[in-house]
Amino acid sequence: MISGGYTGKILRVNLTDKSYREEKLSEEVAKNYLGGAGFGLKYLFTEVPGGTGALDEGNKLIFAPGPLTGTKAPCASRVAVAAKSPLTGGAGVALSGGFFPAELKFAGYDILIIEGKSVEPVYVYINGTNVSFRSAKHLWGMKTSDCQRVIKDELHDQNIRIACIGPAGEKLSYMAAIINERHAAGRKGLGAVMGSKNLKAIAVRGNAEIAIADEKAFSEARRRMLQAMKESPVVYPEFSKHGTPxxxxxxxxxxxxxxxxxxxxxxxxxxxxxxxxxxxxxxxxxxxxxxxxxxxxxxxxxxxxxxxxxxxxxxxxxxxxxxxxxxxxxxxxxxxxxxxxxxxxxxxxxxxxxxxxxxxxxxxxxxxxxxxxxxxxxxxxxxxxxxxxxxxxxxxxxxxxxxxxxxxxxxxxxxxxxxxxxxIKGLEMPGYDVRGAKAHGLSFATAYTGADHNRGYAFQEIFGVPVPYPVDRFAIEGKGKLTKWNQDMRAATCDSPLMCAFLLDMAVPGFAAENTADLVSSATGLKFTPEEVYQIGERINNLARVFNIREGLRRKDDTLPERLMTEPLKGGNSKGQYIPKNDLDQMLDEYYAERGWNKEGIPTRRKLESLGLNECIDTLEKIGGLKID
Amino acid sequence: MINVKVMAVLDLVSILQKREIAFSVEDGTTIRGLLEIMCSQYGPELEKKIYVDKDKELLNLNLYLNGRHIHFLGGLDAVLRNEDTVLLIPYASGG
CATH class of the missing domain: 1.10.569.10 (Aldehyde Ferredoxin Oxidoreductase Protein, subunit A, domain 2)
Known part of the structure; x- marks a missing residue:
């Protein structure tokens, strides 16, 4: 039974008729999808019909913090935002930190589902269980910092937390982000989805405390994680001083x-x-x-x-x-x-x-x-x-x-x-020339959100972290297996609990699933084994894959920009490296096999059944001309 | 003698006072040997940055030979060849 971590409530807000209602979070959904990206994708898959346009009224914008968000778990400050992406046409998930995510939990919600479309610009004010719809005509056109400042002033609350769009979201740029303070749920054009609903901002205030099911076990799990952070040669000596630059x-x-x-x-x-x-x-x-x-x-x-x-x-x-x-x-x-x-x-x-x-x-x-x-x-x-x-x-x-x-x-x-x-799939490439980091390339090619470093970061190749084993960044062999591990571990231990992903490779790479299992089990009262945690990551990636297949994405879309397959690097410490199409195909074959997908990258019945994703089997069966093994 | 290039990043640059340094070493020199030469030249500050302890077996950074991690090339006993590039990257993260 859920007795902490989760608030147990979902807030569903309809902008078309300006209504809202609370729903109960089911224990089954919590156990199968954990939170954050898992929750976002689950509701997106179930509630947004195939073929819905990303900027259509039928698309939904889902904010989901995780069971650790707002607790004393270190670095659990984040929220996942999910919607069908206008950039990729597939499942869009972006994460953001700051204080808005915890505030949403303090307001009492594990998930906020925004649906419909307002006729005129509006913002939603969530104050605990009170929800109101307010005109945003005077905010339309404002920069994000001005928008946040004006809302704080008019609500007479300088500590309110706000997620909003800027002019780019209003003008439906497919590259628009959702901003809270100066943090961004930046990628996949989710700001355009928000703009398409004429939703300028979401202001949140809450005072509830997040209950912890087993304080003693939670404190012990927290202590272990803090100790790992302290012992890391990177977290405090380097990262705290220099950050990502x-x-x-x-x-x-x-x-x-x-x-x-x-x-x-x-x-x-x-x-x-x-x-x-x-x-x-x-x-x-x-x-x-x-x-x-x-x-x-x-x-x-x-x-x-x-x-x-x-x-x-x-x-x-x-x-x-x-x-x-x-x-x-x-x-x-x-x-x-x-x-x-x-x-x-x-x-x-x-x-x-x-x-x-x-x-x-x-x-x-x-x-x-x-x-x-x-x-x-x-x-x-x-x-x-x-x-x-x-x-x-x-x-x-x-x-x-x-x-x-x-x-x-x-x-x-x-x-x-x-x-x-x-x-890749319409999403612009992040800052790693994958010609010299092949698992990074395979992950970009196969990530459900497109060229996204946050879905399966190959830290083994970039930072030389030898977990789960040492990796030769120039090799193509073994990259399918590694990419599955990176993607599933990331989805399970970062994107869903929700934990800052930097900790995965800097502090807890050797016991990430155990760390998540201990923290989430003790916080929520639900029992998660490390194996179950890892499997949640696999379930999330398979669900997202079927979402994308439903939207028409196939093996041909698991590819790289032409330049990376035809032009070897001409200088530097990766000189001569590139990923010829044959090498990419070899990595894809291995990756699909590791995932239990067929040669076309379609998850097999057996794999989906083993993950309890029977609704995905139904979805695939309804797609004409699709070979399902 | 062979010529090798050492390339360093992050705070190693301030210790070495250069990002790239050319070394002439004996034929058959290993990476371990090159690091010894460098430590004798640049002192304990560099030694502390390279090794975890005085046994000098465990490294405090990542080492690459012509771009490939030395783990796959025989580790510290990898033999250098003329025109090789050795890259030193202190532990870092965050992308």
């Missing part, structure tokens, strides 16, 4: 920090400008998410020059997307672009990659100044880059061409531009 130096060293839309990876490595050296010069304090003793978010302030005054927290991915990807080595402009993404509500990864893509087209003469509103959109032009962020958010001029991501931009531009598109 140190990965610029690591990937640069490995020769996989992407450069100039991945055309010059390994040949141009801006260590000094974009690595910790440049970042440390601009440090201005750090921030902590709820219940986090680490504080990896490093504020960076531009103190002089044309970008003076800009303050933001550019993570590694943003430094890649607005730095290496665009050929820009001006960190001040990266900070400015990052600030603009937060304020205008854009995913910084997709936005930077879209701009880098356009820059390559410009360099190749496929685009000219006539197309780009007179801008010389060359690699390294930081002023044009910063300007483009604004144009994309407001869909102004050439910004409108890029506003829905690289795949749609290429279709609009034509002229064979698709071959310079760095995306």
């Amino acid at each position: 140190m990965t610029v130096d690591v990937t640069g060293g490995l020769g996989i920090f992407p450069a100039a839309n991945w055309s010059r990876t390994g040949e141009w490595i801006p260590f000094e400008a974009l690595g910790i050296e440049g970042n440390n010069k601009r440090k201005s304090g750090r921030e902590f998410c709820y219940g986090c003793p680490v504080g990896c978010s490093q504020n960076k302030l531009v103190r002089e020059g044309e970008y003076a005054g800009y303050l933001s927290i550019p993570e590694f991915e943003t430094i890649y997307s607005f730095g290496g990807e665009t050929g820009v080595d001006n960190l001040d402009s990266v900070i400015a672009a990052d600030y603009l993404c937060d304020e205008l509500g854009l995913d910084s990864i997709s936005t930077g990659v879209a701009i880098g893509f356009a820059m390559e087209l410009f360099e190749r003469g496929i685009l000219t100044e006539k197309d780009t509103d007179g801008m010389e959109l060359k690699f390294g032009n930081h002023r044009a880059m910063v300007e483009m962020v604004k144009k994309i958010a407001f869909r102004q001029g050439f910004g409108d061409v890029l506003a829905d991501g690289t795949r749609i931009a290429a279709a609009r531009i034509g002229k064979d531009s698709e071959k310079y598109c760095m995306h």
Whole structure:
């Protein structure tokens, strides 16, 4: 019986008729899907019919913290947001930290399901069990920080927590994010889903405490995790001081920090400008998410020059997307672009990659100044880059061409531009040139959300962590098995409880499933073994796979951008590496076999039955022309 | 003699005062031998950064030879060849 961790309640909000109701969280759903991404995907699969347009009224936007969110478990500060993604057309899940996630739990909810569409701009105010719908006409058009400030003022509560969209979400950019404070549920265009519902913001206030089923066991599990964090050679000595930007130096060293839309990876490595050296010069304090003793978010302030005054927290991915990807080595402009993404509500990864893509087209003469509103959109032009962020958010001029991501931009531009598109399933590539990290590549190719580093991060290849075993980053053999482990472990121990994913490889890689089982069992009163925890990850990935199959995605979509399969790296410590189509096929075959899927990547009946996913079998049987083994 | 290049990142750069350093070493030198030469040149600060303890068997960082982790190349006993690149990456994370 659930006796802690979970609040036991789901809040369902309908924007069409401005109604809401509470539902009970079933123990079966809790036991099978744990929370967070698991809950989001379960409800998305069950309630959003196949073929629903991502921006249609029938799509749902689901916020799901986890059973550990809001408890004293370290670094359990996060929420999963799920919806059908406008960028990929498949299952979209994005995670965010900060304080909004815990506040949603304190308000009393394990899941918030937003459905329908308001006729006029609205925001939803959840104050404990009281829910009200308020006009957002006066907020429409506002930057995210202004929106949050105004709502706090009008509700006379400076401690309220708010998730909102910026102008990009209002204008339905497929790259729009959902922002709380300066944290983003950034990827897959979930901000556009929110905008399509005319929902500007969700304001949450709660005062409930999260019960703990077995305080003694929970304290012991918590102590073990804190001890592991303390003993880690990375968590406090390095990560707490430098945050994610140190990965610029690591990937640069490995020769996989992407450069100039991945055309010059390994040949141009801006260590000094974009690595910790440049970042440390601009440090201005750090921030902590709820219940986090680490504080990896490093504020960076531009103190002089044309970008003076800009303050933001550019993570590694943003430094890649607005730095290496665009050929820009001006960190001040990266900070400015990052600030603009937060304020205008854009995913910084997709936005930077879209701009880098356009820059390559410009360099190749496929685009000219006539197309780009007179801008010389060359690699390294930081002023044009910063300007483009604004144009994309407001869909102004050439910004409108890029506003829905690289795949749609290429279709609009034509002229064979698709071959310079760095995306998988429509989602722009994160900052790892996978030609020199093959499991990373396989995970990007197969992740249910597209090119997503957060669904199966191969930390073995990037940081040399030898868990579950040492991995040769250049090899292709064994990468199917490893990728399954990374994806399932990540879904089970990070995306669903919900725990900050950085802890998986830095502190608890050797006992991640045990750690989750101990914390969640003692918090909730439900009993989870480590094996059951791992299986939950497998269940989540299979459910998401069937969701995507229902939406028409197949093996052909488990692929890589053409450049990565045809152009060996020309310099750096991964020189000569690439992933020819045959190698990708070999890895895919191994991956599908490890997963118990057939050669086409369709989960077999046996696999789905073993996971209790009978509804997925029914779904597959209804799809014409599909071979189910 | 053979020529090898050592490349370092993160806080190793401040210890070595360079990101890339060229070394001429005896033919047949192993990675272990190269690290000894480096430690004798740069002192205990580097030694502490490279090894977990004085036994000098357990490493405090990741080492790559021509981009490949030395775990797959014979570890510290891997023999260097002319024009090899040895990459030193202190433990890091967070991407």
